[in-house]
Amino acid sequence: MSAPASTPGLVDYDEVVERFDPVLGIEVHVELNTNTKMFCGCPTDFGAEPNTQVCPVCLGLPGALPVVNRAAVESAIRIGLALNCSIAPWGRFARKNYFYPDMPKNFQTSQYDEPIAVNGWLDVELDDGEVVRVEIERAHMEEDTGKSLHVGGATGRIHGAEYSLLDYNRAGVPLIEIVTKMIPGTRERAPEVARAYVTALRDLLRSLGVSDVRMDQGSMRADVNLSLSPRDSGVLGTRTETKNVNSLRSVERAVRYEMTRQAGVLLDGGPVVQETRHFEEASGTTRPGRRKETAEDYRYFPEPDLVPIAPSQEWVEELRGTLPELPWERRKRVKAEWDLSDEELRDLVNAGALDLIAATVAEGAPSGEARSWWVSYLAQQANTRGVELAALPISPADVARVIELVASGELTNKLARQVVDGVLAGEGAPDDVVKARGLAVVSDDGALITAVDEALAGQPDVAQKIRDGKVQAAGAIVGAVMKATKGQADAKRVRELVLERVNA
Amino acid sequence: MSADSGAITRAEVAHLARLARLAVNDQELDVFADQLDVILGAVARVGEVAADDIPPTSHAVPLSNVFRPDERRAGLTQEQALSGAPAAEEGRFRVPQILGEEE
Structure with missing residues (x-):
């Protein structure tokens, strides 16, 4: 998976590991599977017609006031508890101000310096069974943004686009951002640790039942931070943040690519630029996005339209009691x-x-x-x-x-497989499929006896053989009965009936 | 940009104006710098009367944990949602070319 040696600027992976220590940090955004949005009663269904799951609150219309979704807060607390975090006894939402049309309000309601969950950990098992403990910095609540469609220009990307089209169905969907502390000391296993962490987190969130965790549909998204320190120096390097990493495999590839790219920059004497980069699925490379230092002036301030969230000890313990087997x-x-x-x-x-x-x-x-x-x-x-x-x-x-x-x-x-096929085809629950397709085993002896008698009458020579003691000949009759009942009879019972009826 | 650090500079006003996407000329920078100074000075007086044991207030109403059940409520139709938009296309809000930033 390493880049071709001829590509300028990339360093062979073994050499990267020999000369540098990678330091990882991973931010995961997960959309909650609540019925409604974070601050309004709009549905959260994936794939609806554009701008049909919107209201004055999530469109940021004048005078509209948000109200927090209780179920989303409960999910956030349960996620925090499952990640061994402390739950903040008091915290506020904040406005993150920026000019970009993916939020019609011109700000995103988020949590800033008062996240609901802090200081946890997740033990992550690697492919060979080794366990790495990943420290969790925080998990906080926020809302998802709308979806932009860039029109015009050759690439469908933002550069060169003539205008953009916005769908706000997703704007306001409850989102939890889970941020790790720096993960040092992973050496050559950094790409694997990154993938294993995101995998473990996905499995955990799935078992909690709080999210669909579909990376392919964007309900779980990973941003990978990476920097390189000169080996054993302990001096932190400049980090990049890679976005658009949409599968578990891509998490591993993105880390590996950034390691080889940053090493190339450093060995060339140049500084690594602190920036957001975008992962390109097709090539397995990253390309620069916007520069961090100019973009990060979000002027956060406490959200005046919402009151603080102060989970009582009793509420937190009640939610801890709902944690499933992890x-x-x-x-x-x-x-x-x-x-x-x-x-x-x-x-x-x-x-x-x-x-x-x-x-x-x-x-x-x-x-x-x-x-x-x-x-x-x-x-x-x-x-x-x-x-x-x-x-x-x-x-x-x-x-x-x-x-x-x-x-x-x-x-x-055999019938069971047909029932499963029916369930997979969206025909309903197993009992519905059995009924609709008429798949139940024919257990009514009366119906079976009729079929057995007909089969015996149809093959008198075989019937005679059975009567003469050649019991194995019964197979032909059983086969005929199974065919006549379209496989819906219990073959064992049919055989018993054949042996019984042949002498009747 | 703390209030007691003294005068707000023209450069700070220019920065704020850029963040707010406001076109402000040189003369206006001077005017706004003076005006913002007065406003910050007035707000800073709160710090003189608030003792250390008084926590900062972010909300006028002493409430917490105001929640809504996770139940769906009818919102707007696509037509209603787009009715106030200057431009729309394919059921979506149409906005001018977005420059500079990419998310």
């Missing part, structure tokens, strides 16, 4: 319960299957069946669709229900 606790428990090796556990984790299997087991399914569905049939479906396992439109509860229907004999394995 991913790493679940892994530890599941590993023991299912008797998995480190390697088996890691494979399930890397396939994104572990939490889904555990959730399916929590819905009452036996672990063996749950594992089998997620790592084979469903993994194939995810692969075919080119999506992650968790993005398949089927829930662990659906899978558990299908397993239950098989166990009770209402579905055969």
Whole structure:
């Protein structure tokens, strides 16, 4: 993945690591999955027609007043607690003032020097099982911005555009920004640590149920800060902030690229410019955006339209009680319960299957069946669709229900796969699909006896063989019955009936 | 830019004007620098009477934790939302070319 040696200015990765210590910092923005926006009752659905989820508050019309969404504050506190943060007993929102049309108010309502959660940590497991503790600086509440569409110019980018079109559906959607402290000492594993941290955070947020955490849809976005210090000097270098990093793999690539680029600048005698850079997915490189020092005069001041948030100890403890089993606790428990090796556990984790299997087991399914569905049939479906396992439109509860229907004999394995196909196709819950597609096993002996008698009458020579003691010949009759019932009969029961009816 | 550091400079006014996207000429810089000085001087007097045990106030009403349930409320239609816009296209607000900054 390293850049070609011929590219001027980039330094070979091994040499970067030999001469410099990378220092990471990661900011993650996550959109909460509340029903409504942070400060108004507008819906937050993804993909609606432009400017159809707006009101005077989120459009910043004169006289409109914001009111804080209680559910968003609860999610923020739960995220803070899960990240081992202290929850601030008192804090205000602030206005971040800037001129850019992605916020129609000309400011973003955010938290500045009084974030709701501070000083936490997240233990992050690397691919080989090593654990790195990432210190969390803060998590604060803010609102998302609108979406701009730049029209004209060759690239669709802002430079050269003739004008821009704004959709404010996203403006005001609750956003939590989670900021790490500086992460030193990662050496050659910096790119891997960055990816592992964002992965662990995504899994944590998913288990809390507070966000869709879809990096591809922008409901989770990572900005990667990186600087290089001369090896073992302890002297901090100038950092860059790379935005537009839209997948876990891109997090790793962006860090690696910035390491090789900054090393090139430094070894060339030049200073690294403190700036925002944009990650280019196609080339795996970063390009400069705006310069930081001129852009950061946001004139924050306390938001006069909102009163402070002062979570009581009781409220915080009540929310702590709602924290689910966290991913790493679940892994530890599941590993023991299912008797998995480190390697088996890691494979399930890397396939994104572990939490889904555990959730399916929590819905009452036996672990063996749950594992089998997620790592084979469903993994194939995810692969075919080119999506992650968790993005398949089927829930662990659906899978558990299908397993239950098989166990009770209402579905055969073959029918169960058809039911799952139906759920994936958006036909509803498993029971709906069974009903709509008429997939239930024919368990009514009367109907089966008729089918068996017909099959025996249709193949009198086979029937005679069975009567003569060649029991294995029954397979042909069972096959005919299964065909006649379109696979909806329990083959074992059919066989019993064939042997019974042949002498009737 | 603390109030007791004395006169606000023309350079500071020019900076504020740029941040606020206001076109201010040289003569106006002098006028506004003087006026802002008077305003800051008046506000600074609060510091003379407020003792250390009085916390800064950011809101006139002594309330906290005013929340709204997470329930949807009807907003504006696209047509209503765009009705006050100087220009619109494809259901979106149309704004002039954005220069300088990129987010």
